[in-house]
Amino acid sequence: MSTKHNGPATASTPPSTGAAGGEPAPHDSGDHLALPRTIDVRVLRQDAPGQESYWERHAVAWEPNMNVISVLQKIAAGARAQDGRQVAPVAWDCNCLEEVCGSCTMLINGRTRMACSALVDRLVEEHPDGIELRPMLKFPVVRDLVVDRRRLFRSLERVKAWVPVDGFYDHGAGPRISPEEQEDAYPLSTCMSCGCCLEACPQFTRIETVRRDGETEEAFEQRRTAAFDRGFIGAHAISQAVLFNGHPIGKLIADERMEAVTDQGGIQMCGNAQNCVAVCPKSIPLTRSIARAGRAATMWAIRKIFDR
Numbered sequence: 001m002s003t004k005h006n007g008p009a010t011a012s013t014p015p016s017t018g019a020a021g022g023e024p025a026p027h028d029s030g031d032h033l034a035l036p037r038t039i040d041v042r043v044l045r046q047d048a049p050g051q052e053s054y055w056e057r058h059a060v061a062w063e064p065n066m067n068v069i070s071v072l073q074k075i076a077a078g079a080r081a082q083d084g085r086q087v088a089p090v091a092w093d094c095n096c097l098e099e100v101c102g103s104c105t106m107l108i109n110g111r112t113r114m115a116c117s118a119l120v121d122r123l124v125e126e127h128p129d130g131i132e133l134r135p136m137l138k139f140p141v142v143r144d145l146v147v148d149r150r151r152l153f154r155s156l157e158r159v160k161a162w163v164p165v166d167g168f169y170d171h172g173a174g175p176r177i178s179p180e181e182q183e184d185a186y187p188l189s190t191c192m193s194c195g196c197c198l199e200a201c202p203q204f205t206r207i208e209t210v211r212r213d214g215e216t217e218e219a220f221e222q223r224r225t226a227a228f229d230r231g232f233i234g235a236h237a238i239s240q241a242v243l244f245n246g247h248p249i250g251k252l253i254a255d256e257r258m259e260a261v262t263d264q265g266g267i268q269m270c271g272n273a274q275n276c277v278a279v280c281p282k283s284i285p286l287t288r289s290i291a292r293a294g295r296a297a298t299m300w301a302i303r304k305i306f307d308r
């Protein structure tokens, strides 16, 4: 069987020393700061999907107001490891640089978070021995810190996380939404599909499907989607189902969403560990969404019995 449900990556933890050669990192001589002039950055690299990962260390010159993306830009510009070897630039994803697009998620010092809002000075204050970067564990690695988040988007597709439209002509004014309803819906609408909630969720386990020899692209795609559809949909998708089922037009397909939310891999898999809500960078009330979806699922199941 070529569909793998992998556990966490197995690369060993790098030595947690200061600067190169095990010497403590040199520190700023000013009495106002105890920040290092160079930062020891350890990156878990992987050259291609399915290959072994390995740790690489970089010494990055400190500058004020850096975030992890600026650190990665400096590493890319230098393209040399700490021992002076020339290396291929580290690959990572980013776009908006203001915690909106959701593309720069990675594990920074062991914590799932956005690289663009991870400030270096604060990280070094918390971990004076440097910064450790690794890709998310719950998604297959494409290269270095870039992961394939296709499954995250498939979950949104499963719950039809959109308002259905039947054309692009002028529909006139939409139904009114009260300020109270807007206030209730707005936090859920800030989801940026970053995947932090999935990375932290014990029920969302990694699914990596490998293409078989001679398998067509279409057959592989179908098999991969079927594997995704057997797995847990995740807190983000449950929350989006709640958002769109509460929308006056979105609720036109509420039953289809409830079908997906209660299907295989649905809300019944949630163990209520609440890790998701603790790591969401947008502070979305995910456990409230899960509780609401749970109540709606019960009502929907009862209704289905009487509708028979």
Ligand code: SF4
Residues within 6 Å of the ligand: 200, 201, 202, 203, 204, 234, 235, 269, 270, 271, 272, 273, 274, 275, 276, 277, 287, 290
């Ligand atoms: S509450 Fe549910 S979705 Fe959130 S982390 Fe726990 S199991 Fe995952």
Ligand code: SF4
Residues within 6 Å of the ligand: 190, 191, 192, 193, 194, 195, 196, 197, 198, 235, 236, 239, 279, 280, 281, 282, 283, 284, 286
């Ligand atoms: S719910 Fe929060 S953590 Fe999950 S994908 Fe959306 S923004 Fe990211």
Ligand code: FES
Residues within 6 Å of the ligand: 093, 094, 095, 096, 097, 098, 099, 100, 101, 102, 103, 104, 105, 114, 115, 116, 117
């Ligand atoms: S680059 Fe868009 S969220 Fe970080």
